[in-house]
Amino acid sequence: MTSLSPISRAAAIGGGVIGGGWIARFLLAGIDVAVFDPHPEAQRIVAEVIANAERAYGLLTGAPLPQRGRLTFAASVAEAVKDAQWVQESVPERLDLKRRVLAEIDAAAAPDALIGSSTSGLKPTELQEGLSHPERLFVAHPYNPVYLLPLVEIVGGTATTPATVARAREVLDAIGMKGVVIAREIEAFVGDRLLEALWREALWLIKDDICDVETLDDVIRYSFGLRWAQMGLFQTYRIAGGEAGMRHFLAQFGPCLHWPWTKLTDVVDLDEALVEKIGAQSDAQAAGLSIRELERIRDENLVGIVQALKAGQGGRGWGAGALLGDFERRLWAAAGGERESAPEIGAPLALHEARVSPAWIDYNGHMTEHRYLQVFGDATDALLRLIGVDLAYVEAGRSYYTVETHIRHLDEARLGEALKVTTQLLAVDGKRLHLFHRLFAGEGREIATAEQMLLHVDTKAGRAVPAPEAVLAKLSPIAQAHARLAVPEGAGRSVGAKKLAEAV
Numbered sequence: 406m407t408s409l410s411p412i413s414r415a416a417a418i419g420g421g422v423i424g425g426g427w428i429a430r431f432l433l434a435g436i437d438v439a440v441f442d443p444h445p446e447a448q449r450i451v452a453e454v455i456a457n458a459e460r461a462y463g464l465l466t467g468a469p470l471p472q473r474g475r476l477t478f479a480a481s482v483a484e485a486v487k488d489a490q491w492v493q494e495s496v497p498e499r500l501d502l503k504r505r506v507l508a509e510i511d512a513a514a515a516p517d518a519l520i521g522s523s524t525s526g527l528k529p530t531e532l533q534e535g536l537s538h539p540e541r542l543f544v545a546h547p548y549n550p551v552y553l554l555p556l557v558e559i560v561g562g563t564a565t566t567p568a569t570v571a572r573a574r575e576v577l578d579a580i581g582m583k584g585v586v587i588a589r590e591i592e593a594f595v596g597d598r599l600l601e602a603l604w605r606e607a608l609w610l611i612k613d614d615i616c617d618v619e620t621l622d623d624v625i626r627y628s629f630g631l632r633w634a635q636m637g638l639f640q641t642y643r644i645a646g647g648e649a650g651m652r653h654f655l656a657q658f659g660p661c662l663h664w665p666w667t668k669l670t671d672v673v674d675l676d677e678a679l680v681e682k683i684g685a686q687s688d689a690q691a692a693g694l695s696i697r698e699l700e701r702i703r704d705e706n707l708v709g710i711v712q713a714l715k716a717g718q719g720g721r722g723w724g725a726g727a728l729l730g731d732f733e734r735r736l737w738a739a740a741g742g743e744r745e746s747a748p749e750i751g752a753p754l755a756l757h758e759a760r761v762s763p764a765w766i767d768y769n770g771h772m773t774e775h776r777y778l779q780v781f782g783d784a785t786d787a788l789l790r791l792i793g794v795d796l797a798y799v800e801a802g803r804s805y806y807t808v809e810t811h812i813r814h815l816d817e818a819r820l821g822e823a824l825k826v827t828t829q830l831l832a833v834d835g836k837r838l839h840l841f842h843r844l845f846a847g848e849g850r851e852i853a854t855a856e857q858m859l860l861h862v863d864t865k866a867g868r869a870v871p872a873p874e875a876v877l878a879k880l881s882p883i884a885q886a887h888a889r890l891a892v893p894e895g896a897g898r899s900v901g902a903k904k905l906a907e908a909v
């Protein structure tokens with residue numbers, strides 16, 4: 406496996422909500438992490454966050470993750486950062502504390518180590534004061550949960566060099582994150598400016614008894630929250646302008662900005678009564694679910710949304726989903742493609758593995774039927790890549806099309822179960838490929854089979870044509886080896902319509 410990331414060692418100073426998320430993100434990208442956090446329960450807290458992150462990644466992607474990095478806990482800031490190539494500071498949001506901790510990091514880290522601060526709103530220039538190497542310090546503001554949400558706002562201060570920003574972007578890109586460079590430093594950057602505006606307004610709505618916290622959250626999550634997840638604000642409003650687009654939208658709704666539609670400049674007094682009111686409503690809304698349970702529900706929902714986005718735009722992916730697709734392609738490449746280059750051909754080929762994802766579960770609480778076809782289709786794609794029918798081949802105007810599939814469901818698959826497919830070639834000729842897939846779950850329960858017939862086509866002409874010699878030469882040894890295997894039980898079966906008619 407080639408390395409995914411240009412760095413192999415990181416340090417996390419602070420291992421709370423955000424530090425823990427960074428630690429998980431780095432470890433799961435194969436990067437060793439040394440942690441310093443004086444909290445007496447830091448090791449337990451970090452371990453719990455990593456466990457949730459691993460669970461979420463198992464649901465998010467079937468691509469081969471690198472071997473997990475090594476986690477160590479250090480007794481001081483200096484010990485944690487001494488070998489690190491990236492130091493991420495995630496201590497509480499207080500300028501005096503951050504400056505003190507950054508000075509310790511600055512004194513002990515290698516001069517070329519990147520130093521990112523997770524601050525939600527402090528300006529990097531203020532954090533750079535007094536440092537011996539301020540040029541390597543920048544804000545790397547992530548979003549919770551850091552291991553699933555890819556965005557990091559990169560904000561440089563007056564001393565930050567362009568090389569630092571470029572290296573930071575490179576590392577984030579390599580570990581599947583999206584580093585967005587904010588052009589000019591400003592308190593709270595971009596994301597938290599927007600979130601603060603919404604939060605301010607929301608607090609007034611609760612204080613003034615316009616709604617309770619649950620109603621407010623429902624208003625977001627059943628409406629514009631769903632839109633924001635995939636298109637943000639401006640592109641959403643462009644569509645809301647109808648055929649006349651953004652200009653019409655601005656003309657229609659711009660004047661409303663002068664109407665009393667918001668209290669944004671008026672800051673609510675978070676007195677004891679209001680804190681208690683919100684706390685009590687929030688407790689009722691959580692209905693006894695612990696924070697870790699809520700985190701897992703949140704993670705499953707995020708995984709489902711990101712996977713839906715991966716399928717967007719005709720399979721090319723959209724936004725965070727396109728980013729995931731791109732990351733998975735790099736994970737496969739980093740794994741060396743060895744899985745697909747030299748498989749054991751004396752037995753059915755083991756080319757595809759997956760895991761039952763939250764979005765795959767139906768009202769019966771198990772993997773829904775069309776996902777079986779997806780998994781079998783992915784196994785067919787793996788076979789096609791093996792014989793040279795890859796994206797470049799398809800772009801050149803030829804491909805295999807599936808013309809028939811027969812799926813048998815033998816058992817169920819539950820959320821999070823590991824899936825493995827084996828593929829046997831039943832027959833091959835110039836134009837046709839006859840396959841038999843078997844799907845195994847968990848420790849090896851056979852849960853489904855799929856028999857498929859594929860035709861080699863000229864995609865531009867829209868008709869079947871013989872596959873070229875190069876493809877047939879790759880298929881031939883597999884077909885010969887598989888001809889010696891027993892015909893699988895269930896091959897050639899059709900749906901039992903005749904028997905059913907007899908029974909009725």
Ligand SMILES: NC(=O)C1=CN([C@@H]2O[C@H](COP(=O)(O)OP(=O)(O)OC[C@H]3O[C@@H](n4cnc5c(N)ncnc54)[C@H](O)[C@@H]3O)[C@@H](O)[C@H]2O)C=CC1
Nearest residue numbers: 419420421422423424442444495496497498523524525549
């Ligand atoms: N919680 C959130 O939603 C987000 C927070 N942030 C930022 O991340 C930073 C950390 O916030 P959270 O993780 O939420 O706070 P947290 O309170 O969950 O974690 C802070 C951690 O820092 C540790 N700590 C305190 N003093 C320390 C020291 N001298 N050296 C090392 N560790 C020390 C604490 O023991 C604690 O584990 C803040 O700057 C915050 O603004 C950024 C994005 C989102």
Ligand SMILES: C[N+](C)(C)CC(=O)CC(=O)[O-]
Nearest residue numbers: 524525547548549597600
């Ligand atoms: C509330 N917050 C300012 C700490 C939020 C963030 O900084 C980003 C996030 O994850 O919402």
